[in-house]
Amino acid sequence: MHTFFSRLDDLRPQLLSILRIVTALLYLEHATMKLIGFPGERGPAPLFSGFWFIGVLEAVGSILVILGLYSRPAAFVLSGEMAIAYWYAHFPHSAYPLLNGGESAILFCFVYLYLAAAGPGPWSLDAARNSPLA
Secondary structure, three states: OOOHHHHHHHOHHHHHHHHHHHHHHHHHHHHHHHHHOOOOOOOOOOOOOHHHHHHHHHHHHHHHHHHOOOHHHHHHHHHHHHHHHHHHHHHHHOOOHHHHOOHHHHHHHHHHHHHHHHOOOOOOHHHHOOOOOO
16 A cells, blocks of 8 residues: 555655755855845845855855755755854854754754765756766
């Protein structure tokens, strides 16, 4: 008998690719906000400032993860960036993520860490070229 959950098991590889793409698309917004001020009300970070360099890292990493190209090392770097962001920017305000605004940093950190371990899934350039980094 083919149950709903066994059907989900059949879709696991594709759902991994969807998780990778959606996560990186959401993360790309953080990069564009820092680099071009969109979306947001603050405007872009000053050129060559710390936030500008973080925006470049987020943009390049997001695009690589979206494409599934060198996605495991890119996801690992972005996971580390989010861990640093949480401890540097959020934790000093409160030990509780709900109060310090760090929930998304924690989620991005652990989703990217999972993607670094699990790989990009079948819908990726890494899978298409059968990369050892896939």
